[in-house]
Amino acid sequence: MKTLNIAMHGVTGRMGTNQHLIRSILAIMRQGGVQTTAGEAIQIKPILLGRNAEKLRHLAEEVAHREIGRPLEWSTQTEAVLADPEIDIVFDASSTQLRASIVRQAAQRGKAIYCEKPIATDAVEARQLADECEAAGVKNGVVQDxxxxxxxxxxxxxxxxxxxxxxxxxxxxxxxxxxxxxxxxxxxxxxxxxxxxxxxxxxxxxxxxxxxxxxxxxxxxxxxxxxxxxxxxxxxxxxxxxxxxxxxxxxxxxxxxxxxxxxxxxxxxxxxxxxxxxxxxxxxxxxxxxxxxxxxxxxxxxxxxxxxxxxxxxxxxxxxxxxxxxxxxxxxxYDNAFKIQWELFLRHVVGDGDFPWSLRNGVAGVxxxxxxxxxxxxxxxxxxxxxxx
Ligand SMILES: NC(=O)c1ccc[n+]([C@@H]2O[C@H](COP(=O)([O-])OP(=O)(O)OC[C@H]3O[C@@H](n4cnc5c(N)ncnc54)[C@H](O)[C@@H]3O)[C@@H](O)[C@H]2O)c1
Missing domain, CATH: 3.30.360.10 (Dihydrodipicolinate Reductase; domain 2)
Structure with missing residues (x-):
């Protein structure tokens, strides 16, 4: 059994809270993780990141308690958490302009990266981000729900x-x-x-x-x-x-x-x-x-x-x-569209299956x-x- 630690940034937003935290991550935890094709279980352990301690605490304690019966970790020290060697995946659903900085920090630290669309606000930066992820050799993906x-x-x-x-x-x-x-x-x-x-x-x-x-x-x-x-x-x-x-x-x-x-x-x-x-x-x-x-x-x-x-x-x-x-x-x-793609990404991170919806693929959208x-x-x-x- 493998446990993936996921740093989730931008999780207090509309998409971060509803689609990614509640309907994907907490739903996956509630169902007992994700099964690989070999029948192994992948467990996940999220840590919620952002600026507003009160909103994070509400999600990590009240919302998580309601959904899965136990609290989650949270932190306002985004940079420190992204640098933590225990973190396997960095996820970003913050507003589009903030994406590049989070993706870059994650790539430099060798983390797998999953993020909302669009990956950037212009094609030059989108190409740079895809280049940097590929150069760092990190697994990466963009939401195409x-x-x-x-x-x-x-x-x-x-x-x-x-x-x-x-x-x-x-x-x-x-x-x-x-x-x-x-x-x-x-x-x-x-x-x-x-x-x-x-x-x-x-x-x-x-x-x-x-x-x-x-x-x-x-x-x-x-x-x-x-x-x-x-x-x-x-x-x-x-x-x-x-x-x-x-x-x-x-x-x-x-x-x-x-x-x-x-x-x-x-x-x-x-x-x-x-x-x-x-x-x-x-x-x-x-x-x-x-x-x-x-x-x-x-x-x-x-x-x-x-x-x-x-x-x-x-x-x-x-x-x-x-x-x-x-x-x-x-x-x-039909399961939730975001959750299905999350499960495919989690399996991809542990080496189970391809994930064609990469940042390079997201460049074409920008x-x-x-x-x-x-x-x-x-x-x-x-x-x-x-x-x-
Ligand atoms: N896949 C989809 O269908 C879909 C739908 C809507 C939005 N989106 C994308 O999701 C992303 C978020 O959209 P949203 O509608 O949830 O926006 P939102 O404004 O509701 O949420 C933005 C999040 O970013 C955080 N944030 C903003 N400024 C910050 C800062 N300076 N430092 C740290 N955190 C900061 C906010 O606190 C919040 O958590 C956007 O990139 C958007 O394009 C995707």
Whole structure:
């Protein structure tokens, strides 16, 4: 039995607390660790790092007690803990701009590194971080959680079964209304740094890395991008109740053309109200059938079931377009997407299995965000073939 000591930085944040600590790490501890393919058990021992002792203590004592019946270690001495020879893995889910410093310290000390996306706010730094991890010879990985969403796994299954025939196009709608905080009882549900460019915020920086690995894994390599992004709402209210100027894009509209000719359109917006199935819906249209995936569900319509509409605004629409779709059944018990990827990384660290979702792999996501920003600024298509991996 092997025990891995994991230093977790940025764990008091939204992602750090909910997805990584509670739904992944504590859930893995509660289930008794992770099994390797040889049947050995990997146990984990986290230590929570950050600046705010009170928040860390709450997580390490109250939350951990509630979830696993015992407390965790915590510390505000981040540098000292990262230098501790007992630490095997350094994890970072702090705000994007802080990532490089944590990853560098961990690489220099020979620790395995796992971190949130994006790995950096620009492609130059992203490449440097991947280079440094490779030069240090440390195992490393980046969160690419959407690949394990039930809806996306169902789409991949349909693709592998040849359901679509020839895939023609992909249309994704992502987003929801993020309150500005100006109205009473409608506080913002995302951190304020997300809306400040100078603090590493912005829709393209945040979401294009997700779209890059999603498209690459399901549909093919991106050849070029045409993007337009805007800052729709100029002012929001921060965590302390003070107004601040929004300097980052809060909506982005992109066309990605793949090497294989598939056209992918991705709309991403924090200033839209939903009239669709889920916060993210991905529609795939193929010659033999179409599918619409949300986070968990996936609906399909094949060629034989495709209705024959005619354009006639003079009568009420006679076809109920929603009724011609069939909901796919669950084909397995879908575990939390972040937890699945954590388990794969833990096994990889003890030498059990590959982990292709490395920092090098994460560079491509940052390059796509950079290309999107260039396209938007210069109002032109930007080719990715020169930087493709
Ligand atoms: N995989 C996903 O789906 C997903 C979703 C949202 C965010 N993210 C990524 O996760 C990261 C965190 O996002 P979030 O929404 O949880 O942000 P957040 O603002 O809620 O959390 C940020 C964390 O960083 C810490 N932090 C901030 N400044 C610090 C400093 N100077 N020193 C030490 N710690 C500091 C905060 O205390 C907090 O723990 C971002 O990189 C973001 O891109 C990923």
């Amino acid at each position: 959407k690949l394990w969403l039930p809806g996306i796994r169902k789409l991949r299954m349909l693709r592998d079964q040849g359901f679509f025939g020839k895939i023609l196009s992909v249309r994704a709608e992502f987003g929801y209304w993020v309150f500005t905080g100006h109205e009473e009882n409608q506080t913002a549900q995302r951190p304020s740094w997300n809306y400040r460019k100078e603090d590493g915020g912005g829709m393209m920086t945040d979401m294009f890395c997700h779209w890059q690995y999603l498209i690459e894994n399901l549909f093919g390599t991106i050849d070029r991008v045409l993007a337009h992004a805007t800052t729709d709402l100029p002012e929001r209210i921060d965590e302390r109740g003070r107004p601040y100027a929004c300097t980052a894009d809060d909506s982005a509209y992109a066309i990605f053309v793949l090497n294989n000719g598939i056209t992918c359109q991705f709309n991403s917006s924090w200033t839209t109200r939903l009239r669709r199935d889920d916060l993210l819906t991905v529609q795939v249209d193929g010659t033999e059938g179409s599918a619409v995936a949300g986070l968990r569900e996936c609906w399909i319509q094949n060629l034989g079931a495709t209705p024959r509409p005619t354009w006639n605004p003079d009568i009420a629409q006679p076809i109920d377009f929603y009724s011609g779709w069939q909901k796919l059944p669950d084909s397995t018990n 390059e796509l965000a950079d290309a999107g920003e260039t396209s938007c600024r210069e109002q032109r298509w930007v080719s990715l073939s020169k930087t493709a991996h």
